[in-house]
Amino acid sequence: MSGLVNTLVIVAVVAVVIVRQFGARRIGTDRRWWLLPVILAVVALREPGILDAHHRTASALLLGVEVVIGLATGAGWAWTTRLWTEADGSVWSKSTKASAGVWIVGIALRAGLFAxxxxxxxxxxxxxxxLGLAATLLVRSGVLVWRAQSHSGVAVPAPAYGFGMARPARKERV
Structure with a gap:
């Protein structure tokens, strides 16, 4: 794919993911939560221009830092997401203001890395x-599924950032 198409895919995925995660969503622990990040990673790794041919070492170093920033952003996003268990035993999640802060810091770090x-x-x-976005989504989804599995069937909110916050008045279903 061309750089423009990649950019449009990245913007579309980020927009969809952010909009969906800031509303209350039921976490399905049996779903294939890893599929979208794997598809993004495969598409990214198939591109021949992922490393600069004239600066392979520096380019590989920048790519490694990009992936580490993605992993850290995904972990921060997952741990700042509020989880709770409904009376029927289903686990729900909703990103918090701190999650938005994690995204802002991640974007700023990526912009600085590009500069x-x-x-x-x-x-x-x-x-x-x-590839960095794929790492972010993979870690975030994995940590959320792990947290949801450890709290399935428990009728109290899972300890996380935002513990004790009021529940949303209504559930938003997509």
Whole structure:
């Protein structure tokens, strides 16, 4: 795919994911939560321009840092997401204001990383950003499913950031 198509895919995925996660959602622990991140990673890794041919070492280093930022953003997002168990035993989640802060910090770090690469003359392809996004989604989904499994059937909110916050007045279903 071209850089423009990659960018449009990234923006669309981020928009859909953020909009969906800031509403209350039931967590299905039996779903294939890893599928979207794996598809994004495969698409990103198939691109020949993921590493700059003239600056392979610097490009690989920047890509590694991008993935680490993605992993940290995913973990921070998952741990700042509020979980609770309904009376029927289903586990629900909703991102918090702290989750939005994690996203803002992650985006700022990625922008700084891109600026650093541009300053040293390393060409960075949008597939590196897509790989970082895949890492973010994979870690976030994995941690949320793990947290939900450990609290299934428990009739009290799961301890996390926002513990003790009022429940949403209505459930938003997509």
């Amino acid at each position: 650093l690469g541009a300053a040293v003359g390393v060409h960075q392809d949008s597939s590196a950003l897509m």
